[in-house]
Amino acid sequence: MTRVIEVPAHFDDRSFDQFAAGFGAWPPGEKLLVDARAAQWASPYGLIGMLTAGQAIAEAKGERPLLTVPVSDEVKRYWARVGFFRHAAELFELHGRVPKASATGPSDVLLDVTPVRAMEDVHQVVEKISETASRILHGELGLERNATMRFSMALSESCQNIVEHAGTSGWVAVQVYTFRRRLGRRVAVIAVSDAGIGFRRSLESTHAKRFGERWGDGAALEAALIQGVSRFRDPGRGQGLAGIKGFLDRWKGKISIRSGTARLAIVPAWDDDLPLADHLPFFPGAQVQITIPAQEAEAR
Amino acid sequence: MIETIRIGHLLRETALSPYRNLVTRPTGAAVRTRIEDTLSRSDCLTALLDFSDIELLDFSCAEEIVAKLLLAQATGRPRFVVLRGLRDDQHDAIEQVLTHHRLAVAAMVAGSGPVLLGWVPPDARAAFDCVCRLGRACAHDLAAELDWPEPRASAALEALTLHRLVRPDGDLRYHLLVA
Numbered sequence: 002m003t004r005v006i007e008v009p010a011h012f013d014d015r016s017f018d019q020f021a022a023g024f025g026a027w028p029p030g031e032k033l034l035v036d037a038r039a040a041q042w043a044s045p046y047g048l049i050g051m052l053t054a055g056q057a058i059a060e061a062k063g064e065r066p067l068l069t070v071p072v073s074d075e076v077k078r079y080w081a082r083v084g085f086f087r088h089a090a091e092l093f094e095l096h097g098r099v100p101k102a103s104a105t106g107p108s109d110v111l112l113d114v115t116p117v118r119a120m121e122d123v124h125q126v127v128e129k130i131s132e133t134a135s136r137i138l139h140g141e142l143g144l145e146r147n148a149t150m151r152f153s154m155a156l157s158e159s160c161q162n163i164v165e166h167a168g169t170s171g172w173v174a175v176q177v178y179t180f181r182r183r184l185g186r187r188v189a190v191i192a193v194s195d196a197g198i199g200f201r202r203s204l205e206s207t208h209a210k211r212f213g214e215r216w217g218d219g220a221a222l223e224a225a226l227i228q229g230v231s232r233f234r235d236p237g238r239g240q241g242l243a244g245i246k247g248f249l250d251r252w253k254g255k256i257s258i259r260s261g262t263a264r265l266a267i268v269p270a271w272d273d274d275l276p277l278a279d280h281l282p283f284f285p286g287a288q289v290q291i292t293i294p295a296q297e298a299e300a301r
Numbered sequence: 302m303i304e305t306i307r308i309g310h311l312l313r314e315t316a317l318s319p320y321r322n323l324v325t326r327p328t329g330a331a332v333r334t335r336i337e338d339t340l341s342r343s344d345c346l347t348a349l350l351d352f353s354d355i356e357l358l359d360f361s362c363a364e365e366i367v368a369k370l371l372l373a374q375a376t377g378r379p380r381f382v383v384l385r386g387l388r389d390d391q392h393d394a395i396e397q398v399l400t401h402h403r404l405a406v407a408a409m410v411a412g413s414g415p416v417l418l419g420w421v422p423p424d425a426r427a428a429f430d431c432v433c434r435l436g437r438a439c440a441h442d443l444a445a446e447l448d449w450p451e452p453r454a455s456a457a458l459e460a461l462t463l464h465r466l467v468r469p470d471g472d473l474r475y476h477l478l479v480a
Contacts, residue, residue: 120325127322127357150357150390157324157359165326240398244360247397 003067004029006054008037012047014257014290020050022282028061035093040071045174045192046290048085048114052172055092057196057285060169070097083174084113111137111189112156112175123160126173127153137177142187142295144252151248152189152293158241159193159289166232167197167286184271184294191291199287200225200260203232218261219279226258226265245291252293260287269294303383303478304345308366309354311335322357329365336370346381346468347477349409353386363394371404374465381465381477384408384418392418405464407477415476421464424449428457432467432476439472 006023009016024033035051043051051068058066068089071077080086081102089095112130117123135149144152156175163171173193180188197203200221208224209216224230229243246267249256257266257274264278271294312323315331323329340348350367352358367384374380387395387408399405399419407415407429415433417426431446432438438446443454458474461467467474 120327123325124320127324147389153357154359154394158361161325161361240360240364240401244394244397
């Protein structure tokens with residue numbers, strides 16, 4: 002039997018739960034077919050979410066899943082240009098014609114889909130993004146020039162969390178696009194995902210007792226994001242997320258972290274997301290999305 | 302005597318690459334080790350850490366380099382530490398990690414006087430500005446300058462001394478970069 006998992010036509014953090022629900026129990030017992038034929042658009046969060054699923058199955062020694070590529074030539078070209086198919090080919094058996102990636106990515110991509118396996122990769126990611134971040138964040142989104150550095154700091158800390166906490170590798174992608182429905186403005190989005198142990202298991206040995214029966218994926222996210230705790234005993238730990246929150250507060254940004262069966266977000270006034278969503282379909286590891294909106298004209 | 306340490310130079314030596322971004326904890330720890338090595342061979346009482354070659358300083362590196370260097374002062378041979386060449390975003394990162402630990406450090410800002418990053422009691426912050434303006438001060442000077450009772454001025458100077466933000470010499474407290 003092959004289980005078919007449909008990729009939502011509009012695949013982002015909102016429709017991610019629909020994608021996660023398609024897997025049923027983890028690790029899936031059957032052969033999987035990830036069906037992206039009807040995909041019309043995918044955010045960086047969606048793209049690296051698919052890679053995370055493929056990675057988790059590979060690490061669980063599951064059968065190599067199939068992935069049918071989108072029918073839309075435009076969508077296929079875009080996914081190729083951001084490097085998705087290059088990495089997907091290592092994790093999935095691809096079905097359908099995949100266009101060759103052009104030498105340069107689209108101008109709204111700050112960082113292609115990039116694996117994060119070690120601290121050295123964090124250096125590379127920060128170096129790479131510094132070339133274009135100022136032009137896009139200052140020029141297009143109207144953020145102050147020094148916000149570019151704070152954006153890169155947020156990126157660096159998010160990627161380090163993979164290396165330090167996940168117990169495996171992960172993925173990052175950064176893109177600028179328009180939030181038509183929610184905001185009606187351009188946004189810069191950092192998406193980071195890993196197939197690792199997740200927040201609950203990472204923090205369990207040091208913090209579960211304090212929460213008692215409340216302990217679970219939601220409580221673990223709350224401990225990390227709201228209370229700034231870390232699994233390390235070093236009292237200086239946990240400041241990366243605190244620093245990211247400060248940056249987001251200043252620029253009316255949003256952070257949302259999904260791990261296991263819960264998602265916790267710090268929700269700015271322009272969004273209507275739930276601060277905490279629990280009892281979601283399980284998905285391995287942790288998925289982080291940081292969203293920085295273009296500044297309104299009068300605020301510039 | 303002041304030992305000036307160019308952090309960008311140490312970073313390039315440590316990472317064996319042309320990076321100008323101070324990111325990740327292992328990198329920060331490696332740079333801190335190099336700073337400590339340099340200081341262990343120096344007779345200077347004051348270390349001036351120059352960040353002017355650095356593009357990005359993330360929170361992890363701010364913690365590993367600045368906070369842990371100051372925390373180590375409590376156990377090793379104590380030094381006075383002053384920072385130079387920081388940009389706004391780097392100020393913010395250092396301010397956050399030092400406040401978390403209730404530590405503080407003096408930073409030289411181009412075009413203005415020294416600023417204090419991190420946490421000290423409010424009176425100590427006012428006293429720091431005053432000592433920097435005067436170059437040196439005793440409790441009596443500070444009390445006169447700020448219109449405080451002398452015990453209050455004395456307590457504020459004591460707090461600055463404990464945080465190693467002024468150099469004591471008898472009753473006087475000197476701004477760290479005054480010879």
